[in-house]
Amino acid sequence: MITILTRYLTLFVLTLLVLAALSFSLAYLFPGDVLTNLSGITPQNEIQREALARQYKLDQGYFFQFIHYIGQLLSGNWGYSFISGLPLRDEIGIAMPATIELSTYAMLIAIVIGIPVGYYAGMKGYTTADHTINSISLFSYSFPVYWLALVFILVFSLELGIAPLSGRISLLFDIPNVTGFILIDTLLADGIDRGLAFRDALHHMVLPTLAIAIITTAAMIRLTRRSVIDVLSRPYITAARSRGLSRWQIFSRHILRNALLPILPLMAIQITTLITNAMIVETLFSWPGIGNWLIQAIYQRDYPALRIGMLAVSTLVITLTILIDLFNRLIDPSREKYERGTV
Amino acid sequence: MPMLDIKNLTLEIDTGQGMVKALDKVNLTVNSGEIRALVGESGSGKSLIVSAISGALPGQWRLTADRLSWKGESLLSMTAEERREVMRRDIAVVFQNPVTALDPSATLGEQLEEGIPDEFVEGSWFWQRKQHRKKIAVSTVHKVGIKYHKHYLSAYPHQVPTDICQKFMIAMALVSQPKLLIADDPTRGMETTTKTQILKLFTRLNQTKSLSILFVSHDLLAIASMSHTMTVLYAGQTVESGKMKHLRKRPLHPYTKALLDSAPSFRTNLPPKSTLPTLEGTIPPLQHMPIGCRLGPRCPRAQRDCVVTPVVRRIHDHTYNCHFPLHMEKL
Numbered sequence: 001m002i003t004i005l006t007r008y009l010t011l012f013v014l015t016l017l018v019l020a021a022l023s024f025s026l027a028y029l030f031p032g033d034v035l036t037n038l039s040g041i042t043p044q045n046e047i048q049r050e051a052l053a054r055q056y057k058l059d060q061g062y063f064f065q066f067i068h069y070i071g072q073l074l075s076g077n078w079g080y081s082f083i084s085g086l087p088l089r090d091e092i093g094i095a096m097p098a099t100i101e102l103s104t105y106a107m108l109i110a111i112v113i114g115i116p117v118g119y120y121a122g123m124k125g126y127t128t129a130d131h132t133i134n135s136i137s138l139f140s141y142s143f144p145v146y147w148l149a150l151v152f153i154l155v156f157s158l159e160l161g162i163a164p165l166s167g168r169i170s171l172l173f174d175i176p177n178v179t180g181f182i183l184i185d186t187l188l189a190d191g192i193d194r195g196l197a198f199r200d201a202l203h204h205m206v207l208p209t210l211a212i213a214i215i216t217t218a219a220m221i222r223l224t225r226r227s228v229i230d231v232l233s234r235p236y237i238t239a240a241r242s243r244g245l246s247r248w249q250i251f252s253r254h255i256l257r258n259a260l261l262p263i264l265p266l267m268a269i270q271i272t273t274l275i276t277n278a279m280i281v282e283t284l285f286s287w288p289g290i291g292n293w294l295i296q297a298i299y300q301r302d303y304p305a306l307r308i309g310m311l312a313v314s315t316l317v318i319t320l321t322i323l324i325d326l327f328n329r330l331i332d333p334s335r336e337k338y339e340r341g342t343v
Numbered sequence: 344m345p346m347l348d349i350k351n352l353t354l355e356i357d358t359g360q361g362m363v364k365a366l367d368k369v370n371l372t373v374n375s376g377e378i379r380a381l382v383g384e385s386g387s388g389k390s391l392i393v394s395a396i397s398g399a400l401p402g403q404w405r406l407t408a409d410r411l412s413w414k415g416e417s418l419l420s421m422t423a424e425e426r427r428e429v430m431r432r433d434i435a436v437v438f439q440n441p442v443t444a445l446d447p448s449a450t451l452g453e454q455l456e457e458g459i460p461d462e463f464v465e466g467s468w469f470w471q472r473k474q475h476r477k478k479i480a481v482s483t484v485h486k487v488g489i490k491y492h493k494h495y496l497s498a499y500p501h502q503v504p505t506d507i508c509q510k511f512m513i514a515m516a517l518v519s520q521p522k523l524l525i526a527d528d529p530t531r532g533m534e535t536t537t538k539t540q541i542l543k544l545f546t547r548l549n550q551t552k553s554l555s556i557l558f559v560s561h562d563l564l565a566i567a568s569m570s571h572t573m574t575v576l577y578a579g580q581t582v583e584s585g586k587m588k589h590l591r592k593r594p595l596h597p598y599t600k601a602l603l604d605s606a607p608s609f610r611t612n613l614p615p616k617s618t619l620p621t622l623e624g625t626i627p628p629l630q631h632m633p634i635g636c637r638l639g640p641r642c643p644r645a646q647r648d649c650v651v652t653p654v655v656r657r658i659h660d661h662t663y664n665c666h667f668p669l670h671m672e673k674l
Contacts, residue, residue, distance in 0.1 A: 239444040242397040243458045243515065244431025253457060257448045333499045334447045 001330075008326045015318050017070075023311040024069045030303040034058065038069070040080030040088065040304035073311075079304045081297075088308045091293065096312060097180020098168065099289035103278045105209045107271075110216035115263075117217075118224020122259070123251070125229045133221065141218035145277040149211040149284045156207060163207050166286035170204075173197045208285045212277045216270060223266050227259040234258075264328040268321045275317060345372040346523055346555055347396070347434075350410035354391055354579075356629070357403060363629050366391055366579045367637070370655065370662070373523060376553040378545070380566040380587070382602065383576030384626050389559045390439055392576075393527045397436045398426055432460060435516035437526045441508035445500040451511050452496030455480045458515050479518065487514045488540050506533045513541065517548070524548075525557045530565060542569055563606040567591065575599050578626055578637040580652075585661035595661070595668040597644050598622075636664070644669075 027037040035049065036042050038056055043049035053059055057068040072078070078088040121133040156163040168182050169175060173192055175185050182205075186197040231237065232255065240250050279291020286292065290313060297305035329335055354366040366388050373379045383389050394400050395411070398418070411418050413429055421429070430436075438444040446454055456476045463479060466472045484492045487510045500508055509529065516524055526545070530538040546569050548554045560566055566573065567587065574584040575598065583596040594600040604620045607613060624641045633639050635650035642649065644667045653664045 235438060235440065235443040236446045238394075238397075238399040239436070239438050239512075240446070242399055242430055242436045242438070243519070244427045244429075245457065246427070249457065253449065253453075254446050258446065261448060332448070333450075334501050 004326070004329060008322055008329075012318070012322050015322075016315060019311055019314050019318070020070055020073060021066065023307050024066050026303075026307045026310070030307070032303060036082075037303045037307065038079065040082055042082075078308050081305050082302045083297075083300050083305075088305060091305070092290070092308065092312050094177055094180065095288060095290045095293040096316070098182070098287060099275070099278055099282065099291060100316070101181045101183070102205070102208055102212065102282070102287065102289060103271075103274050105205065106212035106216055106278065107274060109209070109213040110220045110270075110274075114217040114220025115224050115260075118221040119228055119256075119259070121221065121225040122228025122232070123255075125225075125232060130225070134225065137218040137221040137225075139218075140214050141222065143215060145211060145215055146280050146284060148214065149208070149281045152207045152211055153284065164204050168204055168288060169197065169201045173200065208278075208281045208287055211281050212274065215277060216274050219270055219273070220267075223263050223270075224259065227262050228255060230262075231255050231259045261328070261332050264324055268324040271320050271324070272317055275313070279313075344415070345374050346414055347371070347373040347557070348410055348412045349392075349396075349408060352392070352395060352406070352408040352411060354388075354395060354400070355405040355407075358630055360630065362405065363632065364579060365629060366395070367652075369576070369579070369581050370584065371557075371574055371581065373555050373557050374572075375522075376549070376555055377572055378549050378556045378558055378570040380570035380573040381557060381559045381576060382561060382563065382566060382573060384561065386578075386626050387576045388579040389576060390527055391579075393436060393438075393525055393557075393559060396525060397430060397434065432519060433522045435519060435521035435524050437509075437512045437516045437524070437529045439527045439531070441512045442500060442505060444512060445508060447500055450497050450499055451503065452477075452480060455483065455496070455511065455515055455518060458518050460519050463520075483514045483518045484511075486517065487511075487544060488537070489514070506537055509533065510537075510541070513544075520552075521554070523555045523557065525559070527559045528561075529558075530560070530562060538565065545569065563603070575602065578632060580637050581655075581662075581664060582638070583661075583663040583665075585663075589661050593670045595658075595663040595670060596665045597642050597667075597669060598638050600669060636666070 027034055030037050033042075035052055035056065035058060038058075039052055041052065043052055056072075057065050076089055078092070080086065081088055081091060084091070117133060117137075121130045124130045152163075153165060157165040164170070169186070173186070173189075175182065175189050175192075175197065178185050178188050182201045183198065186192075186201050187194055189197065237250065237254060240254050245253075278289065279294070281287070282289040282291040283295050290309065294306065294309045294313075296302075297309060349369065349371040352366055352369040352371075353364055355362040356365045357363075369388070369392060371379075371381065371392065381389055381392065391400075395406055396418070400406060406419070408419060413433065416425075418426060418429070445451070456479075459476055459479050464472045465475050480496060481492045484496065489495055489507060489510055495503060495507060495511070503511075509532065513526070513529060516526075524545075529545075530541055533541065542565055545556055545558070549556055556570075558566060558570055570587055572585065573587050573590050575582045575590075575596070577598050583590065583594065583599045590599060591603065594603060601620070601622045607619060613619075622641045622643075627633060627637065627640075635652050636642070636645075639645050639649045646667060648666045651666075653666050655662050655664055656668075
């Protein structure tokens with residue numbers, strides 16, 4: 001147990017170091033002044049420039065610069081945005097939770113709907129019910145997410161007018177940023193009608209969440225169905241049947257767990273797609289998340305923001321991937337204790 | 344009256360180039376309290392018969408039989424629920440490959456305990472029942488010759504050597520106290536001492552509990568020492584069937600003779616360093632089964648008539664499917 005945790009922790013730290021190195025090298029690779037790319041502050045005169053260079057240890061070798069850079073990252077000093085002049089840490093602190101919130105709800109929908117439907121389709125393998133579910137999921141899996149989001153806007157916001165077009169919540173409500181999750185923040189806010197604010201936030205959330213969730217759910221159904229059909233053809237299911245166990249016993253004791261185990265690592269792969277989709281959908285719905293924020297940074301050539309944004313998103317993806325793999329390792333008895341961790 | 348009675352069991356498999364008869368009019372009976380051996384080369388359809396009896400065949404294969412009955416009740420026309428009940432209480436199967444036939448994500452103890460019929464478990468509260476289940480599991484495990492039950496009951500299949508897995512399969516089969524045990528190559532991959540132990544266990548159960556056993560194997564030596572009757576299978580056709588001692592003394596079918604001759608331990612007059620007698624050629628693949636008697640192309644006694652499938656002929660309780668049987672002059 002401790003060995004496994006150590007293995008995964010080492011893997012995690014090393015991967016983060018590589019990412020930090022990449023983000024550090026971006027300061028040199030991006031066009032423009034290295035100092036400006038690193039700090040986000042354009043020095044006004046030579047004295048200020050020298051002071052900044054000394055502060056960022058630019059007068060020393062690359063290695064010491066990198067060490068200093070990591071120290072700065074850890075202490076929360078991530079530099080300033082070119083455009084807004086605000087600390088990047090605060091900006092990401094607002095944008096990141098918005099994306100996580102969107103992805104979390106989409107993932108929850110995908111798990112709550114996708115896995116049971118996948119099990120149903122798998123158990124009914126190759127019947128009409130299975131074929132119907134399979135073709136629907138294949139159909140919705142092949143939608144490009146930006147197209148789907150645009151169609152949603154066109155139909156529900158513009159034609160029918162039943163859903164708001166953009167944003168997280170109506171401008172009438174002033175919600176302080178506490179957890180970063182809008183649904184929780186509305187409930188914590190003072191001096192407003194919380195129920196109304198909550199409903200309004202929910203209203204804003206439906207379309208973007210659905211746009212992402214439909215594709216993820218379809219993927220989940222297909223993964224689960226495949227896995228269940230795979231397990232059903234295994235000899236131990238035949239053996240269990242020949243022992244005269246009931247259908248329910250076979251399902252709950254042998255199929256459920258064995259089909260779920262191979263889904264988990266595949267789910268980790270899905271998370272990357274999910275976050276990418278969330279970032280695209282955010283842009284379309286003007287959702288103040290990290291995707292939208294990064295696109296703005298690209299438009300405005302905000303190099304410090306791009307440097308940190310890349311680091312933040314990749315850290316999120318890596319963390320989730322490693323956590324899922326670790327979880328899978330802990331619950332799957334057939335995986336070797338000495339197997340290495342992978343990203 | 345036979346417990347298990349199979350007549351003209353035919354199994355057709357779709358190979359992509361039309362249906363092929365993997366089993367062609369197989370006859371097999373197992374009487375109450377007897378050990379019947381089912382012998383044949385690999386690929387002769389032994390395991391398919393086992394699957395057909397236990398109802399574990401894929402749905403797209405076509406199974407037809409004049410009779411496939413258990414204690415007079417047809418297994419084919421039963422409802423799924425009735426058939427499950429028969430499999431739960433009366434028939435137990437030990438499958439060929441123990442490692443894949445065990446659930447990799449459950450401990451051996453859990454898998455053994457789930458096979459215990461509820462009727463055997465005493466106690467009215469769930470903890471009492473749980474304790475009693477555990478007790479039954481431990482005693483069954485001891486019965487098949489596993490000593491360290493504490494270690495093995497909580498182990499997962501991949502952590503356990505193959506022969507222990509095989510013993511667990513046997514324990515799982517015996518835990519429901521069946522009337523018929525179908526053992527598909529149960530001693531495969533075991534060393535000689537363990538093998539003897541298992542065979543002795545089978546013989547003892549047969550004698551004390553009058554457990555009928557259908558023993559599927561190609562280990563002639565093991566079979567000859569314990570079984571009462573034998574059915575020989577070649578390429579999906581029953582070749583000969585009868586009492587073990589009759590078959591050994593005077594096989595009527597050329598294939599049975601070749602099979603027995605190929606086992607050196609049955610030959611007393613085998614000169615040293617002589618080649619063992621074998622039939623020319625190999626068992627034909629499923630797509631290229633010869634018509635008529637499937638042994639035809641390899642048979643030393645084959646004649647023109649052999650392109651017609653021989654009918655079952657019977658001398659007392661000895662049946663054979665051959666146009667030109669051996670040893671007829673002596674009978």
